[in-house]
Amino acid sequence: MQLNPDVPTHVCPNCCNNRAVVFYQVDQLPIHTVQLLRSRQEALDAPLGNITLGFCHTCGFITNLSFDPDTLQYNNNYDNTRRHSHTFSGFEKELAVYLVNRYALHGKTILEIGCGQGEFITTLCEIGNNVGVGFDPAFVRQRSSVGLTSQAGITFIQDVYSEKYANYRGDFVVCKMTLEHLPETAVFLNMMRRAIEPKANLELETILFFQVPNTRHLLNEVAFWDIHYEHCSYFTPASLGYLFRQHNLEILDLYTGFDDQYIMIEARPANGRLSTPHPNEEPLEELADDVVHFTKIYPQKLSYWRNAISEWRARGQKVVLWGAGSKSVSFLTTLGITTTHLKYVVDVNPRKIGTHIAGTGQKIISPQFLEIYRPDIVIVMNPIYQDEVRHTLYELDLTPQIIGV
Ligand SMILES: [Zn+2]
Structure with a gap:
């Protein structure tokens, strides 16, 4: 895509080209959005960070150029579980059954990177009689309903997954709602790719399953409430597909779910097989139009909600x-x-x-x-x-x- 030479560009962490252009700026959003804040004052004093979204004209990736990973702390006070909602737990159960059936996950080893309190990996292991290892710095055994009741065959490691855990091998690697928290997506995929490289003496061929929020949905709905400091990386099917293909992964499937709110990708090392774009990767021109639509409608959305809230207050509602x-x-x-x-x-x-x-x-x-x-x-x-x-x-x-x- 052609770029206006007068517009400043930035390096895209997804494809490493210097073709990301700023289209959205909001200052002073809370850095942590799901920590448990015990008093109003603590909430008002919560640390703030800026958001400057850049859209890459090569791969379609959107990144927060103002993001500083050192400001984030995923500690024990972090609670992002939604298992209390029937709608959400129903979706998770259905997804687990689908994956176990599709990849014949029976008696296999499953790894989950960013496993939260371990609900999903436990479901996968229970349904298919699998064993597994879950990694998450925010995992708390006492809080996890599965940590106490269903430890057989599942190990939880309270740490960020990194190179040092590459010795843990799995038939199936799950990484749900995690990649959007990582600023250097190409660096992470590169590490993952090396970790699952098939060994000559092993028959194991690892399947990757990733799930991220669908930014096309955000752009089309002008859902500015889906832009968070903790999410520094914003994917659409095209930019997620691009990232996987760039790392010599064959895309087995790429689709959206949960009312189009999430993107799911299933892949394996290409190793000689063709790594071609998936039909569900949208053309970059379409995506660029979505970005223009977002910037045009955003001020109208802000006015609409501000007016509505003021009117309700004026009426005493x-x-x-x-x-x-x-x-x-x-x-x-x-x-x-x-x-x-x-x-x-x-x-x-x-x-x-x-x-x-x-x-x-x-x-x-x-x-x-x-x-x-x-x-x-x-x-x-x-x-x-x-x-x-x-x-x-x-x-x-x-x-x-x-x-x-
Ligand atoms: Zn890019």
């Missing part, structure tokens, strides 16, 4: 958000919505109840609290949970207006 994850943090901070305008965010994860939203300080409450608070409007941060939210409200005998973002 009580508004809550549903879902105290990263989406709420970006939504509230980008729009500058303080506790004066919106006091509470609902979540179904019991560990989050009573803690506060980073940056803007809203208190996180349980659905049951709504019986007392009786909101007029509930904004559901992820439309996929809308039915689940509606059902919960119905059971609580509440009938607020439900709005999706």
Whole structure:
């Protein structure tokens, strides 16, 4: 694609070409969005970072050029589990069954990089009678429901996966919702590729399965609440496919799921086989149009939400958000919505109840609290949970207006 020579360009960490151009800037977003913050003050004092998104005109990758990995700490206070949602755990179970069947994962060894509290690798091991090793610096045995009940055959290593663990070999390597947290995606894939290189004396051929958020969805929906400091890398099917092909991996499948919100890729070392683009990799021109669409509609979206929140307040209507994850943090901070305008965010994860939203300080409450608070409007941060939210409200005998973002 042609670039305007007057526009400054930056090096893309996905393809290493100097063809990334800035299209989005937002300053002072909380660095950590899913840490448990015990007081409002702690939430208001949460460290902030800037976001400067660059779009690469060679591979379609989007990166936060202002990202500083040294500011991030994935410690024990990090809680990103969504297993309390039926919608989410249903999706995970279905995916695990699909992968076990597709790759005949029975009596095999599975590795998971960024395994969280180990729910997914445990499901894969239980369904197929497999053994496995999960890596995650935020893994806490006491907190993991699987760490206590289902340790047979699964080892958890509370550390970031790196070169030093290359001696752990697996038939199947899972890496879900992790690559978007890594700034140097080409460096990481290069390490992975070397770690799974087939050994001459081994029959083992490792299959890779990666899942990342789908940035095409973000661009099309102008979902600015899906832009987080912790996510420094933003993929579409094209840039994910490009990355895998560049590292001599054959793409076995590339598809989206969870209402188009995630991209899944399945691959294996190409080793002589052709590593051709997958039909689901979109043309770069289409993607560039999506970026233009995002920048054009973004100011309108900001005005729409700011006006809506002000109007509801003027009418004395009580508004809550549903879902105290990263989406709420970006939504509230980008729009500058303080506790004066919106006091509470609902979540179904019991560990989050009573803690506060980073940056803007809203208190996180349980659905049951709504019986007392009786909101007029509930904004559901992820439309996929809308039915689940509606059902919960119905059971609580509440009938607020439900709005999706
Ligand atoms: Zn690139």
